[in-house]
Amino acid sequence: MAEKTEDKGSAGREFPGFDPKSVEAYMVRDPQALAMNFARAAENLGKAASEWLGPRERGEIAESVADPLTDLVRTLSRVTEYWISEPKRTLEAQTMLFASYMGIWTRTLSQFSGEPAAATEADALPKDKRFSDEDWVKNPFFAFLRQVYLVTASWAEKLVSEAEGLDEHTRHKAAFYVRQITAALSPVNFALTNPEVYRETVATSGANLVAGMKMLAEDIAAGGGELRLRHTDATKFAIGHNLALTPGKVIAQSDICEILQYEPSTETVLKRPLMIVPPWINKFYILDLNPQKSFIKWCVDQGHTVFVISWVNPDARHARKDWESYMREGIDFALQTIEKATGEKQVNAIGYCVGGTLLAATLAYHAKEKNRRIASATFLTTQVDFTHAGDLKVFVDEEQLAAIEKQMNAAGYLEGSKMAMAFNMLRASELIWPYVVNNYLKGQDPLPFDLLYWNSDSTRMAAANHAFYLRNCYLNNNLSKGEMTLGGKTISLKDIKIPVYNLATREDHIAPPKSVFLGSSLFGGPVDFVVTGSGHIAGVVNPPDKQKYQYWTGGKAKGEYEDWMAAAEETRGSWWPHWHAWIEDRNDQRVPARKPGGSALNAIADAPGTYVLARV
Known part of the structure; x- marks a missing residue:
């Protein structure tokens, strides 16, 4: 016994910086x-x-x-x-x-x-x-x-x-x-x-x-043979039950979208309806996760008559639906529906991410056609110039695009899992490897989190539409150059003269703020450039009562982004009230609240509709 004690003391003298007790938690007790x-x-x-x-x-x-x-x-x-x-x-x-x-x-x-x-x-x-x-x-x-x-x-x-x-x-x-x-x-x-x-x-x-x-x-x-990495406990969520709860109706449907109109919660509403064009990469209910976080509900409560495009989750039947199809059967179809439901010929429009890119292209096309149905445009984390488009450009060169197009043409679409993995790779140290460790090495079930449930609810990309987007935006940057052809016309963002509210998020990995800033200079009318704290999702979905993050305003987006930020004025809290005031500054006229569909359209289904329920 004394010999063992002496050995232990000898080891302590040999490695005085090493505490033997520190390895006790690593000693196997039951081999x-x-x-x-x-x-x-x-x-x-x-x-x-x-x-x-x-x-x-x-x-x-x-x-x-x-x-x-x-x-x-x-x-x-x-x-x-x-x-x-x-x-x-x-x-x-x-x-x-x-x-x-x-x-x-x-x-x-x-x-x-x-x-x-x-x-x-x-x-x-x-x-x-x-x-x-x-x-x-x-x-x-x-x-x-x-x-x-x-x-x-x-x-x-x-x-x-x-x-x-x-x-x-x-x-x-x-x-x-x-x-x-x-x-x-x-x-x-x-x-x-x-x-x-x-x-x-x-x-x-x-x-x-x-x-x-x-x-x-x-x-x-x-995942049907592919790893579908779970980020949350999906059993705790169901669309229409504890997600996407704002009351409303589906009042029209096309091959590629449903048009939702939400029930009013105020006696009067702004005369100009609000049309929201969400991305078709993932689903619109990121703007309606729950009543506490819902941008859609908040807009309704401020007196907006809110219409949302809910895109179809495409399959082989939609293979030939291209950018023009999404413009005509999506945005234009929504505008026609809004006019039937409300009698209004002009709307305020919001485009989020790629939905905003489509909206910008549509506005440029409308300008050629002398179509003035959209009176103001709000872009949320939207790129129209892809010079500084970030790490997603890694996946876009001629050789990789040719391979992706070959794959899409065979199936008619790009699998949603492919896009989901690309987005996760942008933040692999946060969205991939921590979950690999927690799930598969620690054996721990992930906690329920609505945002991560939405993130995992991926969508397919119609072959023609996705190929057009990758080539004209990421690869050739045609929209910013005034070289994009849509509906047989070469369109230019300079033709867009309506007021624009252009929101970037400071930590965005998908639409970097420098990219959004550069795009602001391409519009032909007045642009209010605003930067909000956090990233592509949390910076946008930031209810005022949470008092989280901040936003910066600083006048016209000119010069260098870094210089603009250095001179910008910081305001604590959400950008939502600032945007709403911007809308009312342009037209604050109000009318009696409108019911979904008005007297011209019957409800097809309750919100959030049927297209949003399709999973890949």
Whole structure:
């Protein structure tokens, strides 16, 4: 016994900076139970593999002709060529990384010896919330892993940024792919290198992995052979029951949309009705999640007669429905319906994201036709100039587009899961890997969250419409150049003379604020440019009573975006009241409240309608 005590004391003297108690949570106490659960987890992993392989063996899933791995290898090989083409550069790259590793090794030895740890390159990097567990710093093993990972990821990004001879698009793609790779290879994502998962595995004797692999098999089965990563408890939500609850009616229907009109909640309403054009990527009820968050309900309560376009979830029947179809059978159809229901020839219009891009193109076409049905336009996180369109441009070049079009033409549409994955990849460290860890390694069911339920309720893209959008906007930027052809006419945004309220969100990954700012200068009439806090969704869906975030106003959008922001006036809270005041400043005339459909149209169904219920 005394000998053991002496050994323990000797170990303490040898590593005074190491506390033996710190590893107690990592010591296996029931090897038999752990082995049994590992076997059960392996069995569930086998079921997951069967769910993935089965549809492919039966021919139900054809391998994609648009292979992102091929483009990744081709792009990163350009970076590699630069660094290995000259021995001096190769040595420079290796030395850069080796010096960082030596600093980490020195710090680790200091940590074991109890001496003050020397600073390393990893300490100068921004804090990363993935490494919030205290053992990423206190435990020498995990601290070493964290530092090696962070400096290696930073080194890889430097290789891209400092490589010469790359065109802008290739460098952009290379930087994006490097971020995807480093996000995937983080030690946080593996059971044996994540202290939280390691402790959970020991504490439950591996029961977390059993539950996680079972969930993985279920998610692949739910995706029909593709992983449908669950972000929330979908069993807790149902459209029309606890989502999209604002009372209203479907008063018209076309092949590609339903027109919803909402019941008034005020005795009088603004004379000009409000038409909302949401994106067809995902569904309109992001603006009507629940009564507390609903932009639609809030507008109704302010006295707007609200009409919303609810787009169809397209299938092979809609393959040839193109941009013009969405204009004529969507926006124009809605305008005709509104006039029948209210007798009004002019409306205020809102376009959100790609719905706003379509609205802008429609307005330019209307200007050619001397069509003045839309009196004012509000654009929410809408791009009309795609010069600074962000990371989504990574997926758009001639070669990738040709592959996507071939795939769409075969099916008649693009699977919603493809777009969902692209959007998730924009924020992989927030929308992919944390859920992989929590769901499949920790075995924890995600919490119910309405916004993430909506995010997972993806939609397909009609082949002709999506191809037109990608080519004319992301690839060739024709709308901003005045070179887009719609309805046989070449349209120009300069022809749009009506007042425009143009809202950007400061942290937007989909429609970057710099892109929205640049687009403001393309309209021919007065533009009020406004920036709100947060991102593409939370910045828009921000009810006033929450008193969250802020917005900035600063007059005409001219010069550089950064200079405009530096001079802009900040106001705490939601942009909604500011927008409503902007609408009333242009026309505040009121009339008695209108019932859905008026005297001319009968209700087809209750809101939120039937098109929104179709799931992929």
